[in-house]
Amino acid sequence: MAEKIQKQGWKSLPKGDVIEGGGTAREFRTGDWRSERPVHIPEKCIHCLTCWIYCPDSAIVTKNGKFVAFDYKYCKGCGICAHECPVKGKAIKMVSEKEAKKNEKICQK
Amino acid sequence: MKNLIEIRWHGRGGQGAKTAALLLGDAALAKGLYIQAFPEYGPERMGAPVASFNRISPKPILLHSGVTNPDVVVVLDPTLIESVNVTEGMNENGILIVNTERAPKEVKSDCGVKGDIKVFTVDASGISKDCIGKDIPNTPMLGALVKATGILDFKEMLEDTKHKLEKKFKSKPEVIEGNLKAIERAFNEVKS
Amino acid sequence: MSKINVVARTGNEAMAEAMRQINPDVVAAYPITPATEIVQIFASYVADGLVDTEFVPVESEHSAMSACIGSSAAGGRTMTGTSSQGLALMAEILYVASGLRLPIVLAEVNRALSSPINIHCDHSDTMMVRDAGWIQIFSENAQEAYDNMVQAVKIAETAALPTMVTTDGFIISHGMERIEIFEDKDVKDFVGPKKLGQYLLNLEKPITLGALDLQDYYFEHRRQLAEAMIDSKNIILDVAKTFKDKFGRAYGLFESYKLDDADRAIVVMGSTAGTAKVVADGLRAKGIKAGVLKLRVFRPFPKAEVAEALKNIKAVAVMDRSDTISGHEGPLALEVKAALFDSNIKKEVPDYIFGLGGREVRLEDIESVYKDLGDIIDGKSKDRVTYLGVRE
Numbered sequence: 001m002a003e004k005i006q007k008q009g010w011k012s013l014p015k016g017d018v019i020e021g022g023g024t025a026r027e028f029r030t031g032d033w034r035s036e037r038p039v040h041i042p043e044k045c046i047h048c049l050t051c052w053i054y055c056p057d058s059a060i061v062t063k064n065g066k067f068v069a070f071d072y073k074y075c076k077g078c079g080i081c082a083h084e085c086p087v088k089g090k091a092i093k094m095v096s097e098k099e100a101k102k103n104e105k106i107c108q109k
Numbered sequence: 110m111k112n113l114i115e116i117r118w119h120g121r122g123g124q125g126a127k128t129a130a131l132l133l134g135d136a137a138l139a140k141g142l143y144i145q146a147f148p149e150y151g152p153e154r155m156g157a158p159v160a161s162f163n164r165i166s167p168k169p170i171l172l173h174s175g176v177t178n179p180d181v182v183v184v185l186d187p188t189l190i191e192s193v194n195v196t197e198g199m200n201e202n203g204i205l206i207v208n209t210e211r212a213p214k215e216v217k218s219d220c221g222v223k224g225d226i227k228v229f230t231v232d233a234s235g236i237s238k239d240c241i242g243k244d245i246p247n248t249p250m251l252g253a254l255v256k257a258t259g260i261l262d263f264k265e266m267l268e269d270t271k272h273k274l275e276k277k278f279k280s281k282p283e284v285i286e287g288n289l290k291a292i293e294r295a296f297n298e299v300k301s
Numbered sequence: 302m303s304k305i306n307v308v309a310r311t312g313n314e315a316m317a318e319a320m321r322q323i324n325p326d327v328v329a330a331y332p333i334t335p336a337t338e339i340v341q342i343f344a345s346y347v348a349d350g351l352v353d354t355e356f357v358p359v360e361s362e363h364s365a366m367s368a369c370i371g372s373s374a375a376g377g378r379t380m381t382g383t384s385s386q387g388l389a390l391m392a393e394i395l396y397v398a399s400g401l402r403l404p405i406v407l408a409e410v411n412r413a414l415s416s417p418i419n420i421h422c423d424h425s426d427t428m429m430v431r432d433a434g435w436i437q438i439f440s441e442n443a444q445e446a447y448d449n450m451v452q453a454v455k456i457a458e459t460a461a462l463p464t465m466v467t468t469d470g471f472i473i474s475h476g477m478e479r480i481e482i483f484e485d486k487d488v489k490d491f492v493g494p495k496k497l498g499q500y501l502l503n504l505e506k507p508i509t510l511g512a513l514d515l516q517d518y519y520f521e522h523r524r525q526l527a528e529a530m531i532d533s534k535n536i537i538l539d540v541a542k543t544f545k546d547k548f549g550r551a552y553g554l555f556e557s558y559k560l561d562d563a564d565r566a567i568v569v570m571g572s573t574a575g576t577a578k579v580v581a582d583g584l585r586a587k588g589i590k591a592g593v594l595k596l597r598v599f600r601p602f603p604k605a606e607v608a609e610a611l612k613n614i615k616a617v618a619v620m621d622r623s624d625t626i627s628g629h630e631g632p633l634a635l636e637v638k639a640a641l642f643d644s645n646i647k648k649e650v651p652d653y654i655f656g657l658g659g660r661e662v663r664l665e666d667i668e669s670v671y672k673d674l675g676d677i678i679d680g681k682s683k684d685r686v687t688y689l690g691v692r693e
Contacts, residue, residue: 010521010528016402016461017514017522018499022507131309134477138309146309147476150421171575173442173472175661 030057034077036094038070044091051081051092114260115176116163119195120185123155125247129183130161132251136261136269137165145170158193165260183254184208185233185246190220201225206257206299208233208246213301229257231299233291240294241287248288249295256296263296303487303548310480312473315443316382316408316466317342319450321352322488325406326377326495329357329368334420335470336384336410343382362387366394366405373403374510376500378454381405384470385412388426392433395463399434399526401511404457404464407435408450411571411622412470413658421659422470424571424622427599428632434526436464436533437600439570443473444480448550449597451483454492455540460533461498469572471659483548491547530601537598554603556595557610559585563592565674566611568637569620570596573655573662577620580667591671602636608644611637616674620653620667620689630654630686649677655689666690 014020038051047067052060059075061068070081082092116133120126127148134146145164151157162176178198187209189195196205206229207216213228222228231253233246240249251270255261271289278284310318316339320328328347330340347356357372359365362383373379383391388409398405411427413419427437436456440446449466457464468474483491499508514522534554541552558578560566567577574595581591594610596603611617619638621631630638634652641648653670656662666689673683 007517008521010524013518013521013525014499015522015525015529016499017400017511019509019512020499020506024509131477135309138307138479143479144309145476145478147472150471150475170478171578173469173476173572173575174663177663 029073030076031059031071031073034072034075034097036077036079036096037072037075037100038077038079038081038092039095039100040067040070041091041093044087044089046087046091048086050084050086054080054084056080112168113164113166113170113172114181114258115179116165116181116183116254117176117179118161118163118183118185119189119193120159120161120247121155121189122157122159124185125245126159126161126185129185129247129251130163132248132270132273133163133254133261134165135273136251136266137163139269140261140265142167143170145172149175158189179203181206181254181258183250185250187211190216196220196222196226199226203227204229204257206231206250206253208250210235227257227301229253229299229301231295233295236291236294236298240291241284249291252292252294252296253299256299257301267292303483305481305483305548307479307481309477310443310447310482311338311475311477312440312443312446312468313338313410313475314342314477315447315480315482316450316468317346318482319447319488320380320408321346322483322485323378323380323451323454323492324352324489325354325380325454327355327357327369327372327379328381329359329365329372329379330381330383331359331362331365331387333362333384333387335412335474336382336387336408338474339382339408339410362390363394366391366398369405370394370398370401370403373398373405374401374500375502376495376497378458378495379403379405380407380454382408382410384410385414385420385426388430389414392430395430395433395435397511398463400522402461402526402529404454404461406450406453406457407463407465408446409465409467410470410474411467417658419658420470422472422572422622423657423659424467425624425657427465427467428623431600431632434462434530435600436460436462436530436537436598438464438466438537438598439596440466440468440473441572441574441595442480443468443476443478444550445597446473447480447482448544448548448552451488451491452537452540452544452552455543456533456537458496459540460529460536462529462533467571472572487547491544534598534601534603537601552597554596554598554606555610556593556597558593558595559590560592560594560610560614562590564590564615564678565617565671566592566594566614567618567620567667567670567674568594568596568607568611568633570599570633571622573620573622573667576662576664577667580664580671583664584668584671589671589675596633599633599636602640604636604640604643607637608640608646611641611648612644612646616677617641617648618651618653618670618674620655620670622654622656624654624657634686649682651677651683652686653689654686657691660690662690 059071118126130146134144148161184207233249414425584591619634630652
């Protein structure tokens with residue numbers, strides 16, 4: 001869940017439709033409204049990083065040129081990574097959030 | 110000089126009625142007077158009747174309405190007299206200056222110029238053809254106007270116009286020379 | 302006091318001259334009669350290397366204002382010029398400029414709006430965008446056009462509001478008059494370097510500009526804009542004071558011409574104010590106490606100040622060079638009446654809609670308005686709206 005912020009009134013709000021500071025998209029948790037999530041199948045993955053190239057939300061975490069994880073905070077579940085995965089039989093599959101969260105608590109906070 | 114003098118120039122598109130008003134305005138400004146110079150903007154095409162105006166005053170000019178009762182009217186093209194009422198709204202003691210070879214008396218009677226309007230004539234087209242090689246009557250009429258009205262010192266006006274023409278015709282010194290000669294001749298030849 | 306040079310200039314030349322001396326970073330413009338000359342002359346300054354400005358010739362006024370927004374948002378001092386249909390085509394983007402609080406300065410030449418097509422003066426174009434969040438300053442003559450342009454840069458940048466300076470089409474834009482211009486360095490000193498607040502090219506302090514504002518923030522931003530417009534009144538007066546100290550000419554939100562002891566007055570904007578002063582002088586020579594309130598700043602509208610200036614005058618008329626086509630009075634009359642009403646001043650204020658499409662306003666026309674005011678003083682009632690100088 002996104003943190004609830006106190007909205008500023010007109011007197012304190014930066015003037016002129018300005019959002020101060022860079023990289024503010026980081027605070028915008030686009031992973032909140034995902035209905036499906038990509039799930040990695042390590043044994044099939046060839047670490048070609050095609051998913052990393054295609055991901056529109058930079059939600060593929062890599063290290064030393066290898067796939068590490070999906071960043072579910074930002075992954076919108078668009079499925080492009082799974083669609084583009086060149087491996088026969090796919091190294092990424094899309095799973096419904098309901099299915100994925102089956103064993104999690106309803107509210108984690 | 111009385112408080113405010115209003116001048117109307119009649120010409121045909123391309124004859125330089127607007128330029129004449131601007132030159133006169135500039136020359137009067139150089140004398141330390143307040144000025145306005147503005148053309149009448151109608152449909153613009155070569156040969157169509159056009160008018161331009163001057164206001165000249167020793168005091169700031171606040172008026173921004175059109176000139177309806179001119180003290181002085183200058184007619185750059187005599188054929189206009191047939192189609193345009195050039196004396197419209199003129200003050201009784203106004204001055205009418207016409208570019209024509211004819212005598213002032215003839216203009217006055219032929220055109221039914223009323224009252225005490227003083228008529229001056231000068232063959233500005235002839236002078237212009239002699240001096241500039243083209244029928245551009247606006248600058249010689251400027252000379253005639255200064256003579257007829259006495260609103261400016263002739264030598265100062267000539268000097269100021271020279272400066273203005275020098276800026277406009279940098280590469281054509283013969284045009285400057287011809288214009289100045291034409292202004293001087295018209296100043297000397299204008300008849301009343 | 303600054304040295305002055307006396308020159309003969311048209312209103313357009315005077316505005317272009319001011320722009321040359323201001324030397325903005327960017328001018329993006331598209332030509333339209335009768336404002337074409339302003340940017341045409343300015344473009345020649347650019348070509349001749351007299352200014353450091355980046356001149357952006359665009360394909361429409363919509364693009365002109367869009368380019369101005371890009372430039373101003375990036376941090377550049379930005380100017381443009383337009384008129385009539387051009388301003389109308391810009392309208393959409395004018396709102397963006399004010400919403401983003403970008404201090405763009407626009408030289409606007411008042412001209413009628415189509416149709417029928419007409420290139421001559423009235424205030425329909427400027428009045429059409431009166432609620433666009435732009436400061437609007439009217440000029441009586443070429444001198445004021447020049448002075449207002451010089452002041453506008455400072456006003457816009459201090460208030461963080463875009464500002465348009467207007468002249469009357471042809472009457473001022475194309476009429477040559479005696480004006481006093483200042484030395485380049487004095488204008489440069491007066492305007493000063495652009496105060497950079499938040500701007501897109503500031504890599505130290507990055508910002509996002511123009512993000513989507515929905516139900517949760519839009520209202521707050523519009524409220525800020527309203528407040529900025531209210532505050533700009535004092536900024537305009539402060540800049541006028543600095544201007545007077547440096548250059549000697551006094552400006553306010555409006556000019557009170559012989560109002561102190563007047564029993565009748567006309568409220569009017571633009572070049573007609575000069576003609577009205579001449580008529581008032583003529584009436585005063587006959588013992589009639591006539592005055593003129595020449596409104597200089599239409600936005601922000603100086604409501605309380607106008608009411609105060611008019612409160613002791615027995616009869617007041619408004620002359621509007623545009624119409625709201627609402628079946629009632631023109632925009633200026635609406636403002637003046639609201640101002641009087643809010644100050645608990647009950648007066649009959651007849652409105653005279655005049656000069657549409659460049660229709661000549663004659664001395665007799667203005668005399669007739671003063672005559673009507675005389676009738677009101679004598680207890681006679683007048684029409685709420687009169688179309689002055691229209692053929693029946």
